[in-house]
Amino acid sequence: MSERTEExxxxxxxxxxxxxxxxxxxxxxxxxAVPRHLFIPDMIWPGxxxxxxxxxxxxxxxxxxxxxxAVYRDAPIxxxxxxxxxxxxxxxxxxTSSNSMPTMVFSMLDALNVQDGHRVLEIGxxxxxxxxxxxxxxxxxxxxxxxxxxxxxRDARTRLESAGYEPLTIVGDGAEGYAxxxxxxxxxxxxxxxxxxxxxxxxxxxGGLIVAPWxxxxxxxxxxxxxxxxVGTASGPFLGSSAFMRLRDQRTQRKHVREYLRGxxxxxxxxxxxxxISPESVGDWPVMFAIGVQVPEAFPWAETYDDGSYTLWxxxxxxxxxxxxxxxxxxxxxxVYQSGPRNLWDEVASAYRWWEEQERPGFERFGLTVxxxxxxxxxxxxxxxxxxxxGRGRTS
Ligand SMILES: C[S@@+](CC[C@H](N)C(=O)[O-])C[C@H]1O[C@@H](n2cnc3c(N)ncnc32)[C@H](O)[C@@H]1O
Numbered sequence: 331m332s333e334r335t336e337e338x339x340x341x342x343x344x345x346x347x348x349x350x351x352x353x354x355x356x357x358x359x360x361x362x363a364v365p366r367h368l369f370i371p372d373m374i375w376p377g378x379x380x381x382x383x384x385x386x387x388x389x390x391x392x393x394x395x396x397x398x399x400a401v402y403r404d405a406p407i408x409x410x411x412x413x414x415x416x417x418x419x420x421x422x423x424x425x426t427s428s429n430s431m432p433t434m435v436f437s438m439l440d441a442l443n444v445q446d447g448h449r450v451l452e453i454g455x456x457x458x459x460x461x462x463x464x465x466x467x468x469x470x471x472x473x474x475x476x477x478x479x480x481x482x483x484r485d486a487r488t489r490l491e492s493a494g495y496e497p498l499t500i501v502g503d504g505a506e507g508y509a510x511x512x513x514x515x516x517x518x519x520x521x522x523x524x525x526x527x528x529x530x531x532x533x534x535x536x537g538g539l540i541v542a543p544w545x546x547x548x549x550x551x552x553x554x555x556x557x558x559x560x561v562g563t564a565s566g567p568f569l570g571s572s573a574f575m576r577l578r579d580q581r582t583q584r585k586h587v588r589e590y591l592r593g594x595x596x597x598x599x600x601x602x603x604x605x606x607i608s609p610e611s612v613g614d615w616p617v618m619f620a621i622g623v624q625v626p627e628a629f630p631w632a633e634t635y636d637d638g639s640y641t642l643w644x645x646x647x648x649x650x651x652x653x654x655x656x657x658x659x660x661x662x663x664x665x666v667y668q669s670g671p672r673n674l675w676d677e678v679a680s681a682y683r684w685w686e687e688q689e690r691p692g693f694e695r696f697g698l699t700v701x702x703x704x705x706x707x708x709x710x711x712x713x714x715x716x717x718x719x720x721g722r723g724r725t726s
Contacts, residue, residue: 339402340365343432346404352436360466361436367401368493369459370429371485375408375421376400379431382573384408387419406431409457413578414481425575427482429457430520434553434572441541441555441569442516444468451511451533452476453504453542453577454520458486464518465495473497474511476504478578505579507533514538522551522574526564526700534558543572544698547582547629547647550619552693556700565699565712571615582629582647590645590652590669597654600667607679609642609657609664616692617685623696623707623716624681628674644674653678677719684717 344361347353353361372390374397377383390397400407407429411422439460444450450464455477464473475497477483483501490497500508504519505527512533519530519542530540538558545551553572556564576582591598609632612621618630627647634640644653651670658664666675685691688709696716697708707716 336365336367336398339398340367343402343404347432347436350404350433352433352440354436354440357436357439357463357467360463363466364459364462364493366429366432366459367398369457369462369486369489370397370401370407371409371457372397373409373417374400375411375425376403377406377408377428377431379403379405379433384421384425386421387417404432406434410479410482414479426578427456427479428575429459430574435460435463437570438518438520438541438553439463441553442518443539444516448472448515449511449513450474450516450518451508451514451530452518452520453507453530455483455486455499456520457482458490458499460518460520461486461497461499462490462493462495465490465497470495470497474500474508474514476500476502476508478503503579505529505577509533516541519543519577520574521577522572522580523577524580526556526698526705528562528700528702531556531558531562531564531700534564536560539566540564543574544568545572545619546622546625547627548618548622548625549630550615550617550622552619552696554698556698562702563700565697567697568693571693573615584629584631584647585645585649587631587643587645587652589649597667598669600652600654600669601673603666603668603675604663605655605666605675605679606663607682609640609655612642612678612682617682617690619693619696620685620691620716621678621681624684624719625674625677626718626720628672628677628720644678646670646672646674672720674720680719 374388375384388396408425410427413426416422449472452475455475461475487499507529513535515538517530517540522543540556544554551572552568554568556566558564631643632640639658642655651672653668653674656665708714
């Protein structure tokens with residue numbers, strides 16, 4: 331690609347991001363100082379905007395055209411699968427590192443509301459682009475970035491140095507923060523969480539902000555902005571939908587359906603009932619979020635069939651309970667089986683009804699409060715806590 335086309339790609343993406351309101355004028359100098367392509371490795375799996383799907387592997391030297399197109403498209407780029415154990419031509423099981431979607435990068439930086447002289451801690455160095463943007467804006471001496479994966483951290487450090495930035499790059503578990511560099515004015519996480527590590531709050535100055543993608547085990551996720559009020563407490567609203575890879579130590583271990591059936595054929599000892607709530611109505615990202623907050627430590631999976639029908643499986647992380655709800659197109663009643671101490675479909679149905687009664691709130695109506703005794707999600711105001719059903723619960 332010629333320098334002119336490269337420049338056109340860089341400017342074209344800037345216009346697209348400004349048009350969406352993601353790239354604000356105060357971040358434009360940093361965007362221009364730190365071109366995205368400097369932080370994209372030669373081997374990538376281009377993503378699609380708004381979808382958790384990746385194309386097959388692209389190697390820069392073999393297909394420069396496709397590589398450059400991916401770099402200057404507003405979409406995430408997967409850079410690692412399965413903690414680095416897969417690098418074949420197709421795709422691995424789970425994407426474990428990426429250069430995030432530019433709209434998301436700049437929306438989160440905007441939400442961070444940094445001021446000159448602020449000290450920032452970033453969790454999830456990844457390719458190093460975000461750390462470079464922060465370094466350009468605030469000075470590398472004010473930026474600490476932590477990456478759990480040694481190879482990713484090493485490559486990011488090399489790219490940062492070549493681009494002229496030397497923020498403190500730590501290899502370690504970001505859940506612990508980095509106490510030696512504290513206190514911070516701002517903490518930004520670019521890996522998602524289901525629990526806010528208390529260290530982040532402890533290492534942030536009172537009045538400081540934490541911006542992080544937060545989502546329940548069930549699914550549904552949004553960026554939350556927490557204002558740190560005092561030692562150990564933080565609270566604030568969700569800002570909008572996101573879909574990040576999970577912080578390594580907060581990943582859910584999912585046992586196979588076999589382990590729930592304990593050697594028996596489905597429906598085993600399942601209790602049969604019928605429901606008028608369609609499995610179709612509980613599968614969108616915002617409703618999954620609302621359900622997940624109320625139904626802790628459980629997760630869905632759809633077993634699909636050729637005729638358009640499917641079985642929605644629900645399982646708990648403790649491996650004590652499962653449920654199935656069979657979706658058949660055109661039906662108004664759906665067959666349900668539930669087994670174990672938790673009635674997982676009943677919990678999901680009740681959580682769905684609550685969401686309907688609240689007039690189907692989107693992410694922006696929710697907020698999160700974290701205190702020494704736990705965390706709770708609220709709707710519209712901190713005193714309106716979202717109820718928590720079954721499981722071990724997450725409220726204080
Ligand atoms: C979406 S990528 C980060 C994108 C990055 N900010 C950039 O600009 O390219 C998420 C990163 O978080 C890292 N990560 C996951 N768990 C972590 C942990 N416990 N501590 C630090 N980093 C972690 C992953 O290895 C991955 O590189």
